[in-house]
Amino acid sequence: MTLIGLKAEFRKTVTETDVVLFSGLTGDFDPLHIDEEFAKKTIYGRRLVHGALITSFMMTAASIAAQAAPEFVLPSIGLDRLRHTGPVFIGDTMTVNYLVTGAEPARNRYTADVEVKNQRNETVGIATHIFKAIPL
Amino acid sequence: MTLIGLKAEFRKTVTETDVVLFSGLTGDFDPLHIDEEFAKKTIYGRRLVHGALITSFMMTAASIAAQAAPEFVLPSIGLDRLRHTGPVFIGDTMTVNYLVTGAEPARNRYTADVEVKNQRNETVGIATHIFKAIPL
Numbered sequence: 001m002t003l004i005g006l007k008a009e010f011r012k013t014v015t016e017t018d019v020v021l022f023s024g025l026t027g028d029f030d031p032l033h034i035d036e037e038f039a040k041k042t043i044y045g046r047r048l049v050h051g052a053l054i055t056s057f058m059m060t061a062a063s064i065a066a067q068a069a070p071e072f073v074l075p076s077i078g079l080d081r082l083r084h085t086g087p088v089f090i091g092d093t094m095t096v097n098y099l100v101t102g103a104e105p106a107r108n109r110y111t112a113d114v115e116v117k118n119q120r121n122e123t124v125g126i127a128t129h130i131f132k133a134i135p136l
Numbered sequence: 137m138t139l140i141g142l143k144a145e146f147r148k149t150v151t152e153t154d155v156v157l158f159s160g161l162t163g164d165f166d167p168l169h170i171d172e173e174f175a176k177k178t179i180y181g182r183r184l185v186h187g188a189l190i191t192s193f194m195m196t197a198a199s200i201a202a203q204a205a206p207e208f209v210l211p212s213i214g215l216d217r218l219r220h221t222g223p224v225f226i227g228d229t230m231t232v233n234y235l236v237t238g239a240e241p242a243r244n245r246y247t248a249d250v251e252v253k254n255q256r257n258e259t260v261g262i263a264t265h266i267f268k269a270i271p272l
Contacts, residue, residue: 010163021157022161025154025157026192026193026196027196029199048211050195051195052212055192055215056161056191056192057163059187059188060164073168076220077219077220078219078220079215080218082216082218083214084212136178
Protein backbone atom coordinates (compact mmCIF):
# COMPACT_ATOMS: atom_id res chain seq x y z
CA MET A 1 0.00 0.00 0.00
CA THR A 2 1.25 3.47 -0.81
CA LEU A 3 0.23 6.78 0.64
CA ILE A 4 1.05 8.64 -2.56
CA GLY A 5 -1.99 10.57 -3.71
CA LEU A 6 -3.30 11.19 -0.19
CA LYS A 7 -4.54 14.74 -0.15
CA ALA A 8 -6.55 17.41 1.62
CA GLU A 9 -7.80 20.92 1.16
CA PHE A 10 -8.21 23.23 4.14
CA ARG A 11 -9.81 26.66 3.76
CA LYS A 12 -10.08 29.32 6.39
CA THR A 13 -10.57 33.05 6.73
CA VAL A 14 -7.77 34.23 8.97
CA THR A 15 -9.41 36.53 11.49
CA GLU A 16 -8.13 39.06 13.98
CA THR A 17 -9.15 36.58 16.67
CA ASP A 18 -6.77 33.99 15.21
CA VAL A 19 -3.90 36.46 15.28
CA VAL A 20 -4.66 37.61 18.83
CA LEU A 21 -4.99 34.07 20.18
CA PHE A 22 -1.88 32.92 18.36
CA SER A 23 0.14 35.81 19.82
CA GLY A 24 -1.02 34.95 23.32
CA LEU A 25 -0.42 31.24 22.90
CA THR A 26 3.05 31.49 21.44
CA GLY A 27 4.31 34.66 23.11
CA ASP A 28 5.15 36.12 19.69
CA PHE A 29 4.15 39.75 20.20
CA ASP A 30 6.15 41.12 17.30
CA PRO A 31 4.72 44.61 16.62
CA LEU A 32 4.27 43.69 12.97
CA HIS A 33 1.51 41.34 14.15
CA ILE A 34 -0.06 43.14 17.09
CA ASP A 35 0.58 46.89 16.71
CA GLU A 36 -1.57 48.42 13.98
CA GLU A 37 0.04 51.87 14.30
CA PHE A 38 3.53 50.39 13.97
CA ALA A 39 2.48 48.20 11.06
CA LYS A 40 1.03 51.24 9.25
CA LYS A 41 4.52 52.72 9.03
CA THR A 42 6.02 49.61 7.41
CA ILE A 43 5.87 48.58 3.75
CA TYR A 44 2.95 46.31 4.67
CA GLY A 45 0.68 49.14 5.83
CA ARG A 46 -1.23 46.98 8.33
CA ARG A 47 -0.80 44.05 10.67
CA LEU A 48 0.55 40.85 9.13
CA VAL A 49 -0.61 37.38 10.10
CA HIS A 50 2.20 35.36 11.73
CA GLY A 51 3.95 33.15 9.18
CA ALA A 52 4.03 30.41 11.83
CA LEU A 53 0.23 30.43 11.95
CA ILE A 54 0.09 29.80 8.21
CA THR A 55 2.66 27.03 8.64
CA SER A 56 0.44 25.57 11.36
CA PHE A 57 -2.53 25.55 8.99
CA MET A 58 -0.36 23.61 6.52
CA MET A 59 0.02 20.96 9.19
CA THR A 60 -3.75 20.97 9.81
CA ALA A 61 -4.16 20.00 6.16
CA ALA A 62 -1.65 17.18 6.74
CA SER A 63 -3.73 15.91 9.66
CA ILE A 64 -6.88 15.98 7.57
CA ALA A 65 -5.16 14.05 4.77
CA ALA A 66 -4.00 11.49 7.35
CA GLN A 67 -7.60 10.64 8.23
CA ALA A 68 -7.75 8.63 5.00
CA ALA A 69 -4.98 6.32 6.30
CA PRO A 70 -6.27 5.29 9.74
CA GLU A 71 -4.10 2.17 9.74
CA PHE A 72 -1.01 4.35 10.27
CA VAL A 73 0.23 7.07 12.53
CA LEU A 74 1.98 9.65 10.37
CA PRO A 75 4.29 11.73 12.56
CA SER A 76 5.97 14.74 10.99
CA ILE A 77 9.69 14.63 10.40
CA GLY A 78 9.75 18.25 9.31
CA LEU A 79 9.54 20.67 6.44
CA ASP A 80 11.91 21.49 3.62
CA ARG A 81 11.99 24.79 1.81
CA LEU A 82 9.13 26.42 3.67
CA ARG A 83 8.58 29.84 2.07
CA HIS A 84 6.21 32.63 2.90
CA THR A 85 5.90 33.83 -0.67
CA GLY A 86 3.49 36.66 0.06
CA PRO A 87 2.00 38.52 2.99
CA VAL A 88 -1.21 37.30 4.64
CA PHE A 89 -3.45 39.96 6.17
CA ILE A 90 -6.27 39.77 8.66
CA GLY A 91 -9.44 38.95 6.74
CA ASP A 92 -7.70 37.02 3.99
CA THR A 93 -9.15 33.62 3.16
CA MET A 94 -6.52 31.00 2.54
CA THR A 95 -6.78 27.66 0.86
CA VAL A 96 -4.17 25.08 1.80
CA ASN A 97 -3.66 22.28 -0.68
CA TYR A 98 -1.80 19.24 0.54
CA LEU A 99 -0.78 16.29 -1.64
CA VAL A 100 1.51 13.34 -0.92
CA THR A 101 3.75 13.06 -3.97
CA GLY A 102 6.89 11.19 -2.96
CA ALA A 103 7.97 8.04 -1.15
CA GLU A 104 11.31 6.83 0.07
CA PRO A 105 10.46 3.25 1.06
CA ALA A 106 13.98 2.45 2.33
CA ARG A 107 13.69 5.12 5.00
CA ASN A 108 9.92 4.74 5.42
CA ARG A 109 9.47 8.39 4.50
CA TYR A 110 6.96 10.23 2.45
CA THR A 111 6.95 13.75 1.10
CA ALA A 112 4.00 16.01 0.36
CA ASP A 113 3.71 19.26 -1.56
CA VAL A 114 1.92 21.99 0.32
CA GLU A 115 0.69 25.22 -1.22
CA VAL A 116 -1.29 28.05 0.33
CA LYS A 117 -3.22 30.53 -1.80
CA ASN A 118 -5.20 33.59 -0.83
CA GLN A 119 -8.61 34.68 -2.14
CA ARG A 120 -6.93 36.37 -5.13
CA ASN A 121 -5.33 33.04 -6.06
CA GLU A 122 -1.89 34.39 -5.11
CA THR A 123 0.46 31.81 -3.64
CA VAL A 124 1.37 32.96 -0.15
CA GLY A 125 3.13 29.84 1.12
CA ILE A 126 4.81 26.66 -0.08
CA ALA A 127 6.61 23.80 1.61
CA THR A 128 7.58 20.18 1.29
CA HIS A 129 6.30 18.15 4.22
CA ILE A 130 8.24 15.08 5.29
CA PHE A 131 6.62 12.42 7.44
CA LYS A 132 6.96 8.79 8.30
CA ALA A 133 4.31 6.07 8.37
CA ILE A 134 4.12 3.79 11.39
CA PRO A 135 1.60 0.93 11.20
CA LEU A 136 -0.78 0.93 14.16
CA MET B 137 25.61 47.33 10.36
CA THR B 138 25.17 43.59 10.45
CA LEU B 139 22.59 41.53 12.25
CA ILE B 140 24.95 38.58 12.61
CA GLY B 141 25.22 37.60 16.24
CA LEU B 142 21.66 38.66 17.08
CA LYS B 143 20.29 36.00 19.40
CA ALA B 144 17.61 34.96 21.83
CA GLU B 145 16.75 32.17 24.19
CA PHE B 146 13.11 31.25 24.83
CA ARG B 147 12.18 28.71 27.48
CA LYS B 148 8.76 27.31 28.16
CA THR B 149 7.09 24.33 29.75
CA VAL B 150 4.68 23.01 27.15
CA THR B 151 1.45 22.38 28.99
CA GLU B 152 -1.72 20.50 28.21
CA THR B 153 -3.38 23.91 27.93
CA ASP B 154 -1.01 24.86 25.12
CA VAL B 155 -1.84 21.69 23.21
CA VAL B 156 -5.60 22.09 23.72
CA LEU B 157 -5.61 25.74 22.69
CA PHE B 158 -3.37 25.07 19.70
CA SER B 159 -5.69 22.26 18.51
CA GLY B 160 -8.69 24.57 18.74
CA LEU B 161 -6.95 27.47 17.07
CA THR B 162 -5.53 25.54 14.14
CA GLY B 163 -8.16 22.85 13.71
CA ASP B 164 -5.48 20.16 13.96
CA PHE B 165 -7.28 17.51 15.99
CA ASP B 166 -5.00 14.66 15.03
CA PRO B 167 -5.68 11.90 17.58
CA LEU B 168 -1.95 11.69 18.29
CA HIS B 169 -2.32 15.12 19.94
CA ILE B 170 -5.78 15.03 21.50
CA ASP B 171 -6.73 11.39 22.16
CA GLU B 172 -4.82 9.92 25.10
CA GLU B 173 -6.29 6.44 24.65
CA PHE B 174 -5.31 6.39 20.98
CA ALA B 175 -1.86 7.73 21.74
CA LYS B 176 -1.30 5.02 24.36
CA LYS B 177 -1.51 2.40 21.62
CA THR B 178 1.18 4.05 19.49
CA ILE B 179 4.96 3.85 19.89
CA TYR B 180 4.80 7.18 21.73
CA GLY B 181 2.61 5.90 24.56
CA ARG B 182 0.97 9.26 25.23
CA ARG B 183 -0.14 12.44 23.51
CA LEU B 184 2.50 14.27 21.47
CA VAL B 185 2.78 18.05 21.29
CA HIS B 186 2.10 19.33 17.76
CA GLY B 187 5.34 19.84 15.84
CA ALA B 188 3.85 23.06 14.46
CA LEU B 189 3.58 24.43 17.99
CA ILE B 190 7.29 23.83 18.52
CA THR B 191 7.97 25.48 15.16
CA SER B 192 5.87 28.43 16.33
CA PHE B 193 7.98 28.74 19.48
CA MET B 194 11.06 28.87 17.23
CA MET B 195 9.54 31.94 15.61
CA THR B 196 8.80 33.45 19.00
CA ALA B 197 12.54 33.29 19.67
CA ALA B 198 13.11 35.05 16.33
CA SER B 199 10.75 37.84 17.40
CA ILE B 200 12.56 38.23 20.71
CA ALA B 201 15.92 38.42 18.93
CA ALA B 202 14.49 41.08 16.60
CA GLN B 203 13.84 43.39 19.55
CA ALA B 204 17.55 44.17 19.57
CA ALA B 205 17.28 45.62 16.04
CA PRO B 206 14.38 48.09 16.34
CA GLU B 207 15.59 50.04 13.31
CA PHE B 208 14.42 47.21 11.04
CA VAL B 209 11.39 45.09 10.38
CA LEU B 210 12.57 41.53 9.93
CA PRO B 211 9.88 39.57 8.10
CA SER B 212 10.33 35.82 7.75
CA ILE B 213 11.06 34.40 4.34
CA GLY B 214 10.81 30.85 5.62
CA LEU B 215 12.60 27.88 7.08
CA ASP B 216 15.01 25.41 5.59
CA ARG B 217 15.52 21.88 6.86
CA LEU B 218 13.10 22.09 9.75
CA ARG B 219 13.34 18.79 11.61
CA HIS B 220 11.47 17.46 14.61
CA THR B 221 14.37 15.36 15.87
CA GLY B 222 12.58 13.98 18.89
CA PRO B 223 9.11 13.83 20.40
CA VAL B 224 7.88 16.58 22.73
CA PHE B 225 5.41 15.53 25.41
CA ILE B 226 3.04 17.53 27.58
CA GLY B 227 5.00 18.74 30.59
CA ASP B 228 8.34 18.94 28.78
CA THR B 229 10.28 22.16 29.19
CA MET B 230 11.89 23.32 25.99
CA THR B 231 14.64 25.81 25.45
CA VAL B 232 14.79 27.44 22.04
CA ASN B 233 18.14 28.91 21.06
CA TYR B 234 18.16 31.30 18.14
CA LEU B 235 21.29 32.82 16.62
CA VAL B 236 21.76 34.81 13.42
CA THR B 237 24.79 33.28 11.73
CA GLY B 238 24.67 34.14 8.04
CA ALA B 239 24.13 37.07 5.71
CA GLU B 240 23.55 37.31 2.00
CA PRO B 241 23.88 41.08 1.46
CA ALA B 242 23.15 40.92 -2.28
CA ARG B 243 19.66 39.53 -1.56
CA ASN B 244 19.27 41.37 1.76
CA ARG B 245 18.79 38.06 3.50
CA TYR B 246 19.97 36.67 6.78
CA THR B 247 19.95 33.15 8.13
CA ALA B 248 19.71 32.01 11.72
CA ASP B 249 20.32 28.64 13.36
CA VAL B 250 17.52 27.50 15.61
CA GLU B 251 17.75 24.61 18.04
CA VAL B 252 15.21 23.34 20.55
CA LYS B 253 16.23 21.17 23.47
CA ASN B 254 14.16 19.50 26.16
CA GLN B 255 14.86 19.33 29.89
CA ARG B 256 17.12 16.30 29.36
CA ASN B 257 19.24 18.34 26.95
CA GLU B 258 18.01 16.24 24.03
CA THR B 259 17.65 18.13 20.76
CA VAL B 260 14.01 17.91 19.71
CA GLY B 261 14.02 20.43 16.87
CA ILE B 262 16.34 22.22 14.48
CA ALA B 263 15.86 24.64 11.60
CA THR B 264 17.49 27.36 9.58
CA HIS B 265 15.43 30.54 9.65
CA ILE B 266 15.61 32.88 6.67
CA PHE B 267 14.50 36.48 6.98
CA LYS B 268 15.01 39.83 5.36
CA ALA B 269 15.81 43.17 6.95
CA ILE B 270 13.79 46.20 5.89
CA PRO B 271 14.88 49.55 7.37
CA LEU B 272 12.03 51.36 9.10
